Amino acid sequence: IFLGGDLRTNTFAHRLQGFKLALESQGYTLSKEQIYTADINQQGGYTVTKELLPHLRKQRTGIFAATDWMAAGVLRALQEEGVRIPDEVGVVGYSDIDLASHIYPSLSSVRVEKEAMGYLAARILLDELEERIAGPVQIYLQPHLVARESTLGALNELKEKA
16 A cells, blocks of 8 residues: 555655555556555544555555655554554555654654755755756655564565565
């Protein structure tokens, strides 16, 4: 399941695209019925997860939330209903904010190197001010997964199958 913000926003459209590509590389597909949008805060993740709960217990599944705040709301909703994380539902967020390692269970999250992003933003600004570049600049940084308790059981099973 993908849970993100407004898909007309490039950030969330790109995260959905990346999620689909990662699933496809492992032989899975994501149907339109598995894509949800909501407010990109804890309440948005919580509300959508509460609506999904009757469908989640039918089979083991995972939820990729496009922000760590949304994922925190997902975790809260699952815990209130007694869903075992990650045994029944695995959860992954995006950004790896400090919250991710301090909530329970600790949240697996896609990390973007914030220092590199800040450096590049400053470098581009300086280049524009010094007229070394003109027009829009687009740079992609390679994120990586930081695995924590919210998916560790599922990740261990995948390793055993490999």
